[in-house]
Amino acid sequence: MDNAQAGATTKTVTFRIWRQDGPGGEGHYDEFRIPYTKGANVVSSLMEIQRNPVTVQGKKVAPVVWDAACLEEVCGSCAMNINGRVRMACSALVDKLEQPITLEPMKKFPVVRDLTVDRQRMFESLKRVKAWIPVDGTHNLGPGPRQSPKDQATMYVLSTCITCGSCLEACPQVTMDNDFVGAAPISQARLFNMHPTGKMNAEERTRALMGPGGIQDCGKAQNCVKVCPKEIPLTSSIAMMNREVSKLLIKDIFFKEEEQKHAAGPG
Ligand code: SF4
Numbered sequence: 001m002d003n004a005q006a007g008a009t010t011k012t013v014t015f016r017i018w019r020q021d022g023p024g025g026e027g028h029y030d031e032f033r034i035p036y037t038k039g040a041n042v043v044s045s046l047m048e049i050q051r052n053p054v055t056v057q058g059k060k061v062a063p064v065v066w067d068a069a070c071l072e073e074v075c076g077s078c079a080m081n082i083n084g085r086v087r088m089a090c091s092a093l094v095d096k097l098e099q100p101i102t103l104e105p106m107k108k109f110p111v112v113r114d115l116t117v118d119r120q121r122m123f124e125s126l127k128r129v130k131a132w133i134p135v136d137g138t139h140n141l142g143p144g145p146r147q148s149p150k151d152q153a154t155m156y157v158l159s160t161c162i163t164c165g166s167c168l169e170a171c172p173q174v175t176m177d178n179d180f181v182g183a184a185p186i187s188q189a190r191l192f193n194m195h196p197t198g199k200m201n202a203e204e205r206t207r208a209l210m211g212p213g214g215i216q217d218c219g220k221a222q223n224c225v226k227v228c229p230k231e232i233p234l235t236s237s238i239a240m241m242n243r244e245v246s247k248l249l250i251k252d253i254f255f256k257e258e259e260q261k262h263a264a265g266p267g
Pocket residue numbers: 160161162163164165166167168183184187227228229230231232234
């Protein structure tokens with residue numbers, strides 16, 4: 001029986017939701033049953049549960065806590081594990097999900113409460129790669145440099161990242177105990193390195209991807225590209241930035257050899 005049939009027959013939808021009071025605390029699942037509504041998504045269902053947070057056992061519990069803002073897959077805040085797969089709750093239609101629908105917080109970020117996590121790790125990585133264009137004032141600088149339509153098309157897709165963290169969640173190399181930056185910051189480094197003004201800081205961004213937690217920690221599992229809600233070509237971004245890192249490493253070796261020759265003096 002598919003879910004639409006199940007919903008039509010029982011006229012209810014069952015949710016199994018992870019409950020956790022705070023970071024690092026013990027957790028458990030609460031089960032809720034709500035009336036079936038055609039076209040409902042996970043966020044609208046969470047709102048329905050919030051109206052009367054009573055479990056299927058009839059126990060009144062604290063309302064479930066989750067993050068959401070735009071409700072149209074733009075802000076990236078509602079990422080969570082839905083039936084074991086990370087995705088955006090606002091675009092996850094109940095009709096397309098197996099029941100009971102299991103909701104869990106992302107596991108690669110510390111839980112704040114219930115389904116809400118702290119994605120600071122990703123924002124710190126974006127700072128590490130300087131994922132921005134430096135400006136020296138707010139005065140009018142006139143029209144920007146021209147870009148080819150091909151570059152514009154590539155950059156547009158990269159710029160649609162909503163910092164949801166799904167790519168980090170799906171990556172086996174990202175763990176709570178390490179500091180691998182993950183796919184999104186690598187892809188943003190590529191975006192800003194392509195920018196005509198951002199190119200000025202390209203070497204700095206590329207160097208930020210060297211060393212511990214950098215691009216060499218990528219295990220090429222390619223899970224990131226499968227879960228990205230914006231279908232950003234993350235594996236291409238990783239390959240491109242890997243090439244840039246390799247070029248810099250070769251340059252460094254070359255300069256080191258040159259320096260050693262100079263230090264040794266003539267003869
Ligand atoms: S690259 Fe995709 S999956 Fe990763 S944070 Fe950006 S939008 Fe989310």
